[in-house]
Amino acid sequence: EMAELEGAAKAGLIGRIRPPRHPTPTRQPTLLAQRQAGAAEPNAISPLVGWRRRLGRHVEERETREMAELVTRTSQQRTGARRLWARRRDHSARPTVTADVRGDAERLVREMALTSTRTASGALIDSKAAKKAKKRVLILISDTGGGHRASAEALEAALAQVSPDKVDVDIVDIWTQYGAWPFNTMVEGYRVAAKYPQLLWRPCYFLTSCPPVMACINLQMRLTCTQGFTQCMRDHDPHLVVSMHPLAQHVPINVLEKLGGGERKVPFATVVTDLGSAHATWFDKRVDTCFVPSDAVRRVGERCGLVASQLRQHGLPVRPSFWTGGHKREALAAELDLNAERKTVLIVGGGDGVGSLETIVTSMAGEAARRVPDKAQIVVVCGKNAKLQAKLVEKTWTGVDVRVRGFISRMSDYMEVADCIVTKAGPGTIAEAAIRGLPTMLSSFLPGQEAGNVPFVIDSGFGEYSARPRKIARTVTGWLQDGSKLDAMSEAAAKAGEPHSTGTTAIASDLMEVINGAHLSLSESERLLQQSAQ
Secondary structure (H helix, E strand, C coil), rough: CHHHHHHHHCCCCCCCCCCCCCCCCCCCCHHHHHHCCCCCCCCCCHHHHHHHHHHHHHHHHHHHHHHHHHHHHHHHHHHHHHHHHHHHCCCCCCCCCCHHHHHHHHHHHHHHHHHHHEECCCCEEEHHHHCCCCCCEEEEECCCCCHHHHHHHHHHHHHHCCCCCCCCEEEEEEHHHCCCCCCHHHHHHHHHHHHHHHHHHHHHHHHHCCCCHHHHHHHHHHHHHHHHHHHHHHHHHEEEEECCCCCHHHHEEEHHHHHHCCCCCCCCEECCCCCCCCCCCCCCCCCCEEEEEHHHHHHHHHCCCCCCCCECCCCCCCCCHHCCCCCCCCCCCHCCCCCCCCCEEEEEEECCCCCCCCHHHHHHHHHHHCCCCCCEEEEEECCCCHHHHHHHHCCCCCEEEEEECCCCCCHHHHHCCCCEEEECCHHHHHHHHHHHCCCEECCCCCCCCCHHHHHHHHHHCCCCEEECHHHHHHHHHHHHHCHHHHHHHHHHHHHHHHHHHHHHHHHHHHHHHHCCCCCCCCHHHHHHHHHCCC
């Protein structure tokens, strides 16, 4: 402190002072201690304290003046840079910009574009090293049913086939892993709602179709889940984000924009996995590309504000085993422990085994035993419903062979052996059944979400719908008795399934084009040019 005061005295800011006897001043007694000692209260501040305060005020005023001058100079420089950039962009004023300045600016943009790129967190990385590394693709889903993950895994396999050893794919259930309560319980909530579609699912679906309600939900998502989703993006640092769930558009895009400083640097694509209809939450006007599987879904996207350049129509993503033709039926039947000589009815309850499977199987077995005794076999896929699987295995069946399975991975082979299928109106199962040319009997659908899949099957001529187990059994048994009708429906199914057999690889090819074509945006290039001009 004394050294600072001496320096101020030499500068003429304050009068010279005499140094105290001791180099380090002793601590002055407090006012309370002086009162207790009987000393009079000081009426003036000591000279040392006064000098320090005057010196502090002087230094503060000087720093304030310097800061104001710095701000003024910076503002003038920015104004000059903006004017220079305006003249640079104005064709009529181009002669006023020297060739050296223009060449330096353009060269800077080219060099920065070639030598660096931006990650999701906004950090610059060396692009030469990035080219050698794999491109990171983040697929966002939610395990609400088995279809979203199956489609995501199919797309992962297609990306690996289209660009082998060049892509690293991460499939993330973003709501369960990074969401906040109550959104991280979405999977369990879906299972409960799917068991009571009219009581729970229907009101939820149509309430969220109302824009004010969805706006409130999006606000709550942003307030509660932004931090977790930000961590997700930083953990995976993707070159491309692909959403395969209707609720994985709004908040992730906001997070990417925030990480990019107000402008999204990472491409974002949506792959709609609904077939005959789609919820409005699938479509966000900020996405780079949105893949739709049918004309009906394309029309929904157009009504939601997406332009033609954003929409690309391919088939629905299906598993790799459906990309090529099937194997010989007899060999597959032997591998699956089935009788190739019998008419085979495949009954599927979905990934979670949701639906009145037990009643349908009982009715189907009774009708087949009565009308085609000892000529049919029923394969029941219970999915993850182990309780139902155990219950059906314990039953005794007469006049018909019933084979019960749990969660299977060879669905393509079972469809190859089957003559027809009974299933809920899930889009993935319908597309896969169409590829295998299976006449399809729809037994149920989720209101709103899967309602459009029913007319897709009926209008295409390869199936029917009924929610009554007895009518389902009578209709399917009639197909088994009428071979010509079964063949005609099989041909119609194969025709409807043609786009879906090649759709997955087509989507993967387009996504690779999005990744490889993602360069610096126009605004980013302009920003770099402004910095160079300044």
